[in-house]
Amino acid sequence: MTYTFDFGAVLDRAPELLWGSLGTLGLALAGMLLALVIGILGVVARTSKSEITRTLVIVFVEVVRNTPFLVQIFFIYFALPLMGIRLNPTVTAIIALGINGGAYAIEIIRGGVESVSRGQIEAGFALGLHKADVFRLIVLKPALRAIYPSLTSQFIMLTLTTSVCTSIAAYELTSAAQRIESDTFRSFEVYFTVTATYLVISTLMMGLFALISRHYFNYPTR
Amino acid sequence: MGPIGENEFFFLMQGLRWTVLLAIVGFIGGGIFGILIALLRTSKTKVARTITAGYISVFQGTPLLMQLFVVYYGVALLGFEVNAWIAVAIAFTLHASAFLGEIWRGSIEAVPKGQTEAANALGLHYVSRMKDVILPQALKISMPATIGFLVQLIKGTSLAAIVGFIELTRAGYIISNQTYRPLLVFGIVGAIYFIICWPLSYAGSGLEKRMAKAAR
Numbered sequence: 001m002t003y004t005f006d007f008g009a010v011l012d013r014a015p016e017l018l019w020g021s022l023g024t025l026g027l028a029l030a031g032m033l034l035a036l037v038i039g040i041l042g043v044v045a046r047t048s049k050s051e052i053t054r055t056l057v058i059v060f061v062e063v064v065r066n067t068p069f070l071v072q073i074f075f076i077y078f079a080l081p082l083m084g085i086r087l088n089p090t091v092t093a094i095i096a097l098g099i100n101g102g103a104y105a106i107e108i109i110r111g112g113v114e115s116v117s118r119g120q121i122e123a124g125f126a127l128g129l130h131k132a133d134v135f136r137l138i139v140l141k142p143a144l145r146a147i148y149p150s151l152t153s154q155f156i157m158l159t160l161t162t163s164v165c166t167s168i169a170a171y172e173l174t175s176a177a178q179r180i181e182s183d184t185f186r187s188f189e190v191y192f193t194v195t196a197t198y199l200v201i202s203t204l205m206m207g208l209f210a211l212i213s214r215h216y217f218n219y220p221t222r
Numbered sequence: 223m224g225p226i227g228e229n230e231f232f233f234l235m236q237g238l239r240w241t242v243l244l245a246i247v248g249f250i251g252g253g254i255f256g257i258l259i260a261l262l263r264t265s266k267t268k269v270a271r272t273i274t275a276g277y278i279s280v281f282q283g284t285p286l287l288m289q290l291f292v293v294y295y296g297v298a299l300l301g302f303e304v305n306a307w308i309a310v311a312i313a314f315t316l317h318a319s320a321f322l323g324e325i326w327r328g329s330i331e332a333v334p335k336g337q338t339e340a341a342n343a344l345g346l347h348y349v350s351r352m353k354d355v356i357l358p359q360a361l362k363i364s365m366p367a368t369i370g371f372l373v374q375l376i377k378g379t380s381l382a383a384i385v386g387f388i389e390l391t392r393a394g395y396i397i398s399n400q401t402y403r404p405l406l407v408f409g410i411v412g413a414i415y416f417i418i419c420w421p422l423s424y425a426g427s428g429l430e431k432r433m434a435k436a437a438r
Binding site: 003062063065066067068069070071072074075078079082156160161162163164166167174187188191192194195198199202203206 | 279280283284285286287288289291292295296298299301373377378380381383384391394395398404405408409411412415416419420423
C-alpha cells in the first residue's frame with residue numbers, strides 16, 4: 001500500500017464546500033416547506049367527500065413511497081420541459097424533494113390528526129372556546145406534538161436525500177464534491193470530507209429539532 | 223425517437239436482475255451483521271454499546287450516496303483488486319447492518335423484561351436466553367419495520383446507478399438516452415419498482431395493523 005492521503009487538495013477548495021453546504025441547506029429547507037404544504041393539503045383532500053379525490057391522494061402516496069427518489073427526480077426533470085415548463089435544476093430538485101417528502105408527510109400528519117380524540121374537541125366547545133381556538137389549542141398543538149418525532153426524522157432523511165439531486169446537477173454539496181473530485185482526482189479524500197460534513201449538518205439539525213421540541217412542547221399531558 | 227422494443231425491455235430486465243441481487247445481498251449481509259450490532263448495542267459492556275451507537279448514527283446521519291462513494295473508493299485504496307459489484311455490495315451491507323441493527327435493538331428492548339428475568343431464573347445462559355427466548359419474540363415485533371427497511375433498501379439500490387453500476391435505474395437512463403423517450407422509460411422503470419415494493423409495503427402495514435389490534 002503506497003497511497004498517501006492528501007486532504008490538503010480538498011481543503012484548498014473549502015469555500016466551494018461551504019457554498020455547497022449552504023446549497024444543501026437551502027434545498028432541504030425549501031423541500032421541507034413544500035413537503036409540509038403538500039402534506040397538509042393532502043390530509044385535507046384525504047378527508048374530502050369525493051371518492052375520486054380520496055383515491056387520488058392514496059395512489060399518490062403509495063406511488064411515491066414505493067418508487068426510488070432517483071427515478072422520481074429523473075421523471076420530473078424530463079416531464080416538466082415536455083409540459084412547457086422550463087426551470088433550472090435547483091428548482092426542479094426542490095419540486096422533486098417536496099413531492100417525495102409530501103407523500104411521507106401526508107401519512108405522518110394524518111396519523112397525528114387521527115390521534116386527537118373527538119371528546120376533547122367537544123369538551124373545547126363545551127368550555128365556550130371559539131372554533132379557531134379549538135383548532136389551535138386542542139387539535140393543532142397536540143397533533144403537532146404527536147407527529148413531531150416522525151416528522152423531524154423525515155426532514156432529516158429529506159436533507160440527506162438532497163445529495164441525490166446531484167444527478168440532475170442541482171447546486172448542492174454532492175455536486176460540489178463531484179466537481180472537486182474531477183479536478184483533483186482525490187476521490188476518497190473528497191467524499192470522506194463531504195460525508196463528515198453531512199454528518200455535521202444532520203447532527204446540528206437533530207440538535208435544533210430537539211431544542212425546539214423542549215421549548216415548544218414542554219407541557220404536561222396528564 | 224426510437225421504439226421501446228424487445229431489446230430495450232430485455233436490457234431493463236438485465237438491470238432488474240442486478241437490482242434484485244444487490245437488494246438480496248445487502249439484506250442478507252446486513253441481516254447477519256445487523257444482529258451482531260443489535261446484540262452489541264444491548265450488551266452489558268459499555269464500550270460495545272458506545273461503539274455500535276456511533277456506528278449506527280454515522281450511517282443514519284449521512285446520505286447513502288456518500289456511503290457508496292466512500293466505500294467504493296475506500297476499498298480500492300486498501301489495495302484490494304475488487305470490481306464495482308463487490309464494492310457496492312459491501313456498501314449496502316454496511317448500510318443495512320446499521321439500520322437493521324437499530325431496528326432490532328428497539329425490538330429486543332421491546333420484549334418485556336419479565337422474559338429475561340424468567341430465562342435467568344430458569345438458569346439459561348446468555349446464548350440460550352437470546353436464541354430461544356428473546357430473539358424469536360423480538361423478530362416478531364420487528365417484522366413491520368424490517369419489511370419497511372427492505373423496501374427502502376430496494377429503492378436505495380437505485381443510487382448504485384450514480385456510481386456507474388448498471389442496475390435497473392441506470393439501464394433505464396441508458397435506454398432513455400438512446401430512444402429519447404424519458405417519460406415512457408422512467409414510467410416503466412418506476413412501475414417495475416412499484417410492482418416489487420408495493421406488495422411488501424402492503425404486507426408490512428397489514429402486519430402492523432394486526433399487531434396493534436392484538437396488543438389492545
